Amino acid sequence: MVSLLIFLRWLFQKVSAVVLIGVLALASYGVWMFLKDNVDFDLQRNEIVRALNGEREKIHGALDDVDERLDLLTAQIETEGELVTKTEKIIAKLESLESTWDRLIGNPEQQVANLAQKEKMIGVRTGAEQRIAVLQEKFDRTTWEREGLEIALGRTEARLVKIDQQQSKVLHYLEAAWLKIRWWLLGAVAFYLLGPSVVKGFMYYGIAPTIIRGRPVRLSDQCKEMPETSPSRVALDIPLQTGERLWIKERFLQASDEGLQKKTRFLFDWRMPFTCLASGLTELVEMKSAEDETNQRVTLSNQANPYIELAVINLVEGSSLILRPSFLVGAIASADTRVKIRRHWQLFRWQAWVTLQFRFFEFVGPCRLIVAGSRGVRAEVLTKNAGEKTQARRANQNSIIGFTPNLDYRPVRAETFWGYYRGMNPLFDDLFAGEGVFLCQQIPSDDEMRPIRKFWAGLWSGVLKVFGL
CATH class of the missing domain: 1.10.287.1490 (Helix Hairpins)
Structure with a gap:
């Protein structure tokens, strides 16, 4: 019964769209003919x-x-x-x-x-x-x-x-418009009904199998220390030691001890202003303990969305993480240092052109990173035991937050054509292989895919992804 209702809703949407296309085309051309007639x-x-x-x-x-x-x-x-x-x-x-x-x-x-x-x-x-x-x-x-x-x-x-x-003048010009543009209109309707299916079929069975044969991306040959990820929670209580400094987006700051010194930092890193502006890493609250204060605490949570959970990633000396800055809500480092960020460009890889991600940001320890994910943040650990095949795991492209640079990273075709055709999955998933860690959201946020904002949100998301954000 549910499948029937879904099909009827889909059919109603298609018929409504066809009628709307026909009415708008005939009305527009009829008005143009009316204005043209003197x-x-x-x-x-x-x-x-x-x-x-x-x-x-x-x-x-x-x-x-x-x-x-x-x-x-x-x-x-x-x-x-x-x-x-x-x-x-x-x-x-x-x-x-x-x-x-x-x-x-x-x-x-x-x-x-x-x-x-x-x-x-x-x-x-x-x-x-x-x-x-x-x-x-x-x-x-x-x-x-x-x-x-x-x-x-x-x-x-x-x-x-x-x-x-x-x-009636209206009927006269509508009939004249139909006689003029009927074949173009029928072609447009056929393209609307059949075009997406043909394009998606060609992309899935023609383009995708060729693309996935490419060499995977590996940004580093080794990772001396693996990042440590805390369990994600709606609210985090973070201790801030003397000599440490915290940068946090203001909307995630719920409560803090009075002994902390606070000021505004307009950009997270002045060396990459565009990245900070596009990722929302602007107008941060900077906190650090006074010299005579110890064990100060800060409570963080998303004040607007209760489904967003936070997790702390601990990067010790020798460890690093490839991270999309749009998931970063805060960072903790020594008061006399800044968070070290390396940028990796991948302009000449098929994978980069497929995923439209040409730049990767590597956050290098020692530091602690605070990331946000929908319904939680999950750390997937890939290991390799002696005599066993290298472990590989795929994940939805929209849910990936970051991964260690020593992992082999490449796109793979969606598991089923029907899932891709219905828009439940993107054409490519991300596949990670080797020994390392990758982080992902429990559930990809659906805010970008709301019907009214779907196109523009997708376009903006693609622009951000080009620059690795």
Whole structure:
């Protein structure tokens, strides 16, 4: 029952869209034709009626001429037919007078005269029959001409009746628009109904198998220490030691000890202003403990969305993490240092062009990173035991937060065509292989995919992804 309701809703959406396309196209073109016409509608209508009446009179005159010719041809055919009949009677009578006795002994002169008369009559009959054939051919062609004139007369009278019934300007211009653009409109509707299916089928079965054969991306050969990830929670209580400094987005700051020194930091890192602006790492609250204060605490949570959970990633000396800065909400480092960030460009890889991610940000320890994820943040640990095959795991592209740089990273085709076709999964998933860690959201946020904002959110997300954000 649920599947039937989903199908009916899909069918209703398609039909509604087709009707909307048709109405908008006809209305737009009709309005354009109306604005283009510089003559009065009624005046133009009267001119058309006058022209059609003149055309009808011409057709009637042509029909009268054709009827006269048909009558003349009929009379001529009848005359020639009567001549044929008379000659056949004379020939038959002459044949009855033929006699072998008269031809040899009795009256040979009369027999010779009869034979000459018979041949003359045969010639007359042959000429009449030939003229009948010519006349009949003319009669047939004239009949066809009459039928064509009758068809043209019917069309003209139908147009006159239609124009007489059509008193609305709206219907007039809609009909004119339909006659002008009907084939273009039908093509557009066919493209709307079949185009996405054809394109998605070509992408899934034609393009994707070629792309996934490419060499995976590996940004570092080794990772000395693995990051440590805390369990994600709606609210985090974070201790801030003396000599540590915290940068946090203001909307994630729920509570803090009074002994902390606070100020505003307009950009997380002044060396990459565009990245900070695009990722929302602006107007951060910077906190650090006073020299005479120890064990200060800060409570963090998303004040607007209760489904967002936070997790702390601890990067010790020698560890690093490839992270999309749009998931970063805060960082903790020594008060006299800044968070070290390396940038990796991958312009000449198929994977980069497929995923539209050409730049990767590597956050290097020692530091602590605070990340946010929808319904939680999950750390997937890939290990390799002696004698076992290298472990690999795929994940939804929209849910990936970050991964250790020593992992092999490449796109793989979505597991099922139906899931990709219905928009439940992107064309490519992310596949990680090797020994390391990757982080992902428990559930990809659906805010970007809301129907009204889907296109623009997707476009903006793609722009951010190009720059690795």
